[in-house]
Amino acid sequence: MAASLPPDTKPEVDAIVETIIYLYTESRRLTKGLAAQFGLTGPQLTVIKLLEELGDLSLSSLSERIRAQNSTVTGIIDRMEREGLVKRERSTTDRRVVYIRLSEKGQKLAREIQVEPMEIFRSALTDLSQSDLEHLLRILAKLQKRVVSHVEGRVSEAMGAPRVGEEEDKP
Amino acid sequence: MAASLPPDTKPEVDAIVETIIYLYTESRRLTKGLAAQFGLTGPQLTVIKLLEELGDLSLSSLSERIRAQNSTVTGIIDRMEREGLVKRERSTTDRRVVYIRLSEKGQKLAREIQVEPMEIFRSALTDLSQSDLEHLLRILAKLQKRVVSHVEGRVSEAMGAPRVGEEEDKP
DNA sequence: TCCGGATATTTCGTACACGAAACATCCGTG
DNA sequence: CACGGATGTTTCGTGTACGAAATATCCGGA
Structure with missing residues (x-):
């Protein structure tokens, strides 16, 4: 069983944990808010910018990039496809893999949104x-x-x- | 509209963002794994340890503590109540508020689990x-x-x- | 006292997020 | 060629997570 850690925790430790949680959740919240201005969700914005930058990606490489399970990404892509933002294209060389490609609408939206995900985080860091x-x-x-x-x-x-x-x- | 940040980002910045995301998600994953050993989910473990430490809490103060919306916590408590881990008790002084209280089973479980949420994070920090x-x-x-x-x-x-x-x- | 605004919780609809299982396809080896 | 394991994707069930609206209750004035 995991060793029981006596609660003699240094105050700095608590503060650091708090801060990191704050930074992470706040970044997500901000990305979400930004995405909402364009009728997107946070993950959808991330996917669109990723596809714009890297071109077509298989579903698995997409999941790797955004650190999510395949099954999660399947759902995200389902909804994006329903909205006409992306298209699924079966690979001809390996018929197991599916490439995700931005539609016209998706490309237009990507160009419109001039911001990286986690932008606030990054810009605070560069300062x-x-x-x-x-x-x-x-x-x-x-x-x-x-x-x-x-x-x-x-x-x-x-x-x-x-x-x-x-x-x-x-x- | 958010200023467009040119992608001349310093390499350190990317690495730092990556690392923070890693640390956060990994901590959650580990908490989740630990919780699973006791038939709990991550948030449920957090709630149990919180109630053990602080005693009964109203639903709102609970949500503040775990940085979630009331509506989210309602769901978590619903499931915990269904499992017999906690009980809802209407306040007598202000009949709007609901106190969440550990049941016998919940208390027993709390004592059994000798670990703080985010423990790995904390223990790495104290080193x-x-x-x-x-x-x-x-x-x-x-x-x-x-x-x-x-x-x-x-x-x-x-x-x-x-x-x-x-x-x-x-x- | 009565009312309108504030506060606490729940309900509802939608979108992740994960793991296990199902399914399809690929590929190396016999 | 056949087949058994590996790989890519989807399906399914459950549990967060959020915001808006509904509900219930409180409270401070008019």
């Missing part, structure tokens, strides 16, 4: 000093590494296949 | 050096302040009530 940026990235990377190794530990444990030599991150 | 912690918090706070003022600007703009002296964030 930081270079040294702050680098410092922030360094610390976050350290944090991520810790979480990743924690996760991998859990996974292998759950699978009964303890892997060795997986790079421990000792400070 | 950072104190100076890293402080630095991280300082930078994130700066970031949050920028986003907050941006949001407030948007809101007043949308409401046709342009407020002045609200700190414009021009680079």
Whole structure:
């Protein structure tokens, strides 16, 4: 069972967790609001800008990009297709894969919306000093590494296949 | 309309956004996995630990705590009540409010689960050096302040009530 | 006291979001 | 060629998540 972590948490830790949650949820909220001005939802805006930038994508690569399950993206594309924003095109070389392509309407909308998803987040970040940026990235990377190794530990444990030599991150 | 941000984004910015998204989604995923071991969902686990810590809460204060809309929490509580984890109790002093109370079963479960939500996140954070912690918090706070003022600007703009002296964030 | 605005909760409709199972297709090996 | 495992997509069931409207109750004046 997961070790019980005594609640002697440093105040900074709570504040940091709070802040990260705030930043993340606020970015999503803002993207959503922006999208709504064009009759879109948040994920739909993300998909449109992604397709505009990268061209046609298979459903799986789309799900990878937006970090969602295939089944989730199927639904998003269903609704976008219903609205005439995208079209599904079966690949001729591999008839399992489906390419998602912007329709005329979708392309027009994409050009109209001059904003990246997570834009506010990004623009706030670019205002930081270079040294702050680098410092922030360094610390976050350290944090991520810790979480990743924690996760991998859990996974292998759950699978009964303890892997060795997986790079421990000792400070 | 939102200013069009040219895509000359610094590489650090992308990496930071990526990392924060990773940390947030991973924490949620882990909470969810942990909850599943006890037949709960992520939000349900959060609610149970919250009620254990704070005692009975009205539905609104519960929604504030977990940063969700009342209508969302209504659904969560509906399902938890169906499972016999919590009970609804109408307040006698103000008959509009409903208090949510852990049942016997809910209390037992809460004691059984020795982990805070977002625990992995927190434990990774507590491993950072104190100076890293402080630095991280300082930078994130700066970031949050920028986003907050941006949001407030948007809101007043949308409401046709342009407020002045609200700190414009021009680079 | 009576009423209109404020506050607390629920209902309703829509859109994610996920995992498991179904389904179709591909591909390597015998 | 056949077939069994791998891969890509969809279907299905459940659980958030939100905003707008409905409902119930409270409260401060006229």
